[in-house]
Amino acid sequence: MEKDLGPMGEDALRGLNAEQLEAVTTTEGYVRVIAGAGTGKTRTLSHRFAYLVNELGIFPGNILCVTFTNKAANEMRQRIHRLTGDDDTGYVNTFHGFCVSVLQEDSYAVGYPKNFLVLDNSDIDAMLRIIYEERGLSLRDMTFSRARDMFEMRKCVSERDYFRLMVGPSADELHERYLSATKVEDILFYGYLYQQKKCFGLDYNDLIVFTLHVFASNAEVRGKWQGRLEYIMVDEFQDIDPLQYELMEVLQAHHRNLFVVGDPDQTIYTWRGADIRFLLEFADRFSPCKTIELKRNYRSTPQIVSVANDLISKNTIRYRKTLSTVTPSGLAVRGHHAHSSADEAAWIAERIAELHAGSLEEGRNPVDYRDITILYRAHYVTRAIEEALVKRKIPYVIYSGVQFFERSEVKDALSYLRVVCYRDDLSFMRIVNRPKRNVGEQRMRFLREFAAGQRISLLEALRRSLDDPFFRGTSAREFVQMVDRYSADASHRTVSELLARLLDESGYELALRTEGSQERLDNLAELRQSIYEYETSCGEEATLERYLTHVALFSNIDQGMERDKVRLMTVHAAKGLEFPHVFVAALNEGVFPSRKVRSREGMEEERRLAFVAMTRACKGLYLVDAEGAAQEGIPRYPSRFMLDLKPGLVEFDEPLPDSLVAEARDYYRLSDSKIAAAERLRSAPRFKVGERIRHRVFGVGSVREVDEGRRAYLVKFDDMGTMRTITFRVPLERVE
């Protein structure tokens, strides 16, 4: 998986093709490299660094090389260290990491101490908890994740001068604003700034905003950094956001040596503010600019490149380019349509076993597990796959995520079932206060002592304490009653029904909803689906006890220390990496593309994400989807990213039935028209009062009123006696 960073021995120019060479040696001025997937972007960047240092004699400390992740920065740093043999690897860092360097050196310029704390999400949540408590707010007023998003919006967009309140000498003004605020948003925002100020904590947004502020308010400091950074290089430029862009503009202003590399087809972070136009319009903003295109893909077989090219050609907002290949012809890209998620997972596991045994690949060389990766759009997809891998004893590891049965919400849900079945202490402790029932640490201590003294279970101890005044003000009674009720009749219910009722009555699911944790809710829905599948496959035998024993096998997987493992990760986590064999799982409408897509741009971003997924593969690419019901109960169709590919590019195990293809296409049309309708509903009104329009059924009429609040027109149709209110959602035509 480690990407090639290039042989950077004595000769920084060896092993480069003509375009890469040009990119490496064009060191002066503005250079934009539009680099297709697998065309050697990383190689070019690292060679350029080597060329500047080894051949031109530039000090590493005078070069800023910005990477997208800390991991990429570390890899690059190690290379440079090996190359120069020097500990000075310059500024090879993410934008945030670089800002920490600037602030550690110069934050005094704005009166901020050097020993500031960098806050992560859990620190922010801890501060939020204090504020909610102090001001008597609850998650119903606003969830933590919404609050964090709101802070980001205010800091980066609507209230950019907020930092003035934070850099001043005293915290009094902030405290005053916090105390006098009445709107929830203001209470949280000023409360958070006040908390930050008290501990000199800076979050990710502050790092860039503060650095920009240091530069804007102190010409000497600005000049020092601008002078120091003789060469600036930015990787993954397609995902740069507006603040990072602004910072880069300031930094390059003295030497004007700015080199950016990116692939507009791989922009996958617009939801976090990335803007594809920064790369597309770079040459207009930074002129004169030399644009170099890298189009020769060294990574993948022609079969994989053809699929990727065909997929991405369906996007309309793009810089048109077609990848060519260097690698010899290889395996066909394989497609498989499974009848259920379990079949899909079994198919994947079987192919992996074949690859590992050396019976699938041409040449029949056994493939190490570590050379195989399964990619997916959403975390919950791993559940079925993990089960199939465990069954076949294939070792695996989940990157940037937790194994399905280890996820806290899944463990909680299973603990509810366990407590009903076994009344055990472990499960009891896990859920008695989830959601909050006011049975906190002190009451638990009491229960533990009581239970130990009487040699009874914690549940029993609680039952006997219900009338104790110590438990007044808690919801302990409801909890015990619920457990008793379901324990008594567990055998009359299916496990899936039992779980649904427990999650509902306990208030657990509602708590997740108010927190706004969609991913957790998705995982619970997936757990229910898996129980349902278990029940339908075992018929009458599917008792609660049997199910719990069955599921314990998956939750106690001993992964051992083995290093040769199949990797599972989301496509976002796979950005910038490459693997010999890639399975893209759950290529289904509503999963990939995600059902959350609300605009045509959103759909194009999903397609870019699919492009990123497919272009990670070097030798083998396997596209898999599964029938079944989507989470809302509607039938699941194969993804357009699979069906829209030119016939012949993917070799399907069995041809997809014509009727399925036709139904799927109808479904794409339907969801596209829903997206178009949602866009119309959100957009500014197209017609003004007095304009003439045509409605598909009501015919021609005149707009009498535009009701922006209801997103509707009041129309007097020529052939109708009374007026009609017509929503923006419906397409109307202008009549000249």
Ligand SMILES: Nc1ncnc2c1ncn2[C@@H]1O[C@H](COP(=O)(O)OP(=O)(O)OP(=O)(O)O)[C@@H](O)[C@H]1O
């Ligand atoms: N000139 C070259 N000669 C031989 N192999 C090359 C050359 N340039 C790149 N490669 C190989 O191509 C593969 C892709 O290169 P690299 O990882 O740098 O691509 P990238 O452009 O960063 O990819 P992406 O944008 O898709 O993440 C690597 O395995 C690398 O060794």
